[in-house]
Amino acid sequence: MICKDFAMRIIAIHLLNDYSGSPKVLMQLLKHWSEQQLEIQLYIGNPNKGFLSEIPKINYHYYGYSFARNPLVRFFKLFGSQFWLMLLLILRLKKGDIVYVNTVLPFGAAIAGWIRGCKVIYHLHETSVKPRLLKVFLFGVLKLTAIEIVYVSHFLAQQEPIAKKAHIIHNVLENDFMVQSQKNKNCHKANPVVLMICSLKPYKGIEVFWALAERNPKINFKLVLNATKGEVEAYYKGQKQPKNLILYTTQENTHPFYQEASIILNLSDTQLWVETFGLTILEGMCYGLPAIVPPVGGVVELVENGRNGYLIDSKNIDLISEKLNELISDKALYKKMSDNARAKSGHFSEANFKRKAMLLVSS
CATH class of the missing domain: 3.40.50.2000 (Glycogen Phosphorylase B;)
Known part of the structure; x- marks a missing residue:
């Protein structure tokens, strides 16, 4: 001291x-x-x-x-x-x-x-x-x-x-965060939730997330945006929101979102924005969430392709959608990736x- x-x-x-x-x-x-x-x-x-x-x-x-x-x-x-x-x-x-x-x-x-x-x-x-x-x-x-x-x-x-x-x-991750996440034993959920937490910026891939929700009506999607209610409403004004997509404004406590989620995403457009780390991905991994992230940037120091998630460019919506469904339908694959995600976060x-x-x- x-x-x-x-x-x-x-x-x-x-x-x-x-x-x-x-x-x-x-x-x-x-x-x-x-x-x-x-x-x-x-x-x-x-x-x-x-x-x-x-x-x-x-x-x-x-x-x-x-x-x-x-x-x-x-x-x-x-x-x-x-x-x-x-x-x-x-x-x-x-x-x-x-x-x-x-x-x-x-x-x-x-x-x-x-x-x-x-x-x-x-x-x-x-x-x-x-x-x-x-x-x-x-x-x-x-x-x-x-x-x-x-x-x-x-x-x-x-x-x-x-x-x-x-x-x-x-x-x-703060010790308190890790302790709280350990109370949640992630498992293959009957009603899977795909989660993304990011800023209200196009280069963060929010339109891709919207498109994934439209393509996968049987999967629940939750998008937590670092923005006010007015900002979110103004941005999406006039757009027909998919029934399986829920939008949230700025959240002080994100633990409930990680607890109920099955998979966490980062969909940043690598031509416009390269993630230098990916703290929300790390937080999700601590909860045992497999991650799908871009193949470049600091996030690749967190996610190992095929081990605790997938490295996929956000423009490849078909492949992202395929991997989401694969993780949701294959319990053994999901458990392996979930366990590996939690173990990696411990580093x-x-x-x-x-x-x-x-x-x-x-x-």
Whole structure:
């Protein structure tokens, strides 16, 4: 344990708090660091409810960013908020601080840390940043300012090689999550449910999921979207929803969905978005759910084709549909893949994550 009079502060920065993967990983880091009596200042765009809300022993600051659907408005909001964040931190940072930038988006914090001579660490979650010019700018700031980089997968480290001190820290499952999942003994269900949890974005394959439901009327499909009721209704306005498809808005507690599901999917369009890890897939595997995921990206570090799921491009709807029906109809195959999925998820526990987390701030 680090003693309470240790002078170092961690200044953690994130853009948009919600219930997606990147704020969840930062939450896990902050909880562990706070348990070690480190002083943590957290800067996020605004007090939206999400994984970063109400973490004990954390000092919160907000710098006025809010998401906008219009790309041009969103661009100006991003750059305006980062300019303001940069000015705030230039005035507040101390040279001994660690500036921990979660995702490439809060670039203002990285510039401020670089100007003040702080140790800047980036936690890199993404490679698919559009438009291309924005990616060039954001990764240019990263290369200029970062002292160390944390990658969420080996794939991402290979995809975005940067000449800095690098760490691979896979996303992991919290102990509480694993304990709760162990109470659920997954089995071949009489009324199978195919589950997908993702953002309300076309590149996440939500239209493919809809099409799979239409093709397989005897199978139940559940789509949990990180969006409000109004956003979901506006997106699907005028479309005839299949009777076997249920849409859900943002969920704070996803355990009930994993408990009743049979199979979990990730259908991201690899031409538009490459998954760098796949936390919902890992969570589903912990519940013994076989997974069908794209054949590229960080998700292939979780799913072994034919062992605990299948690697299939989301454009190949025929093959995905075939494998879904095969898993549902073959009890022996399902049990083998379910057992293998649960066993694989056990490799992503908190113990190693915590050890690496402390190395980041003590080296």
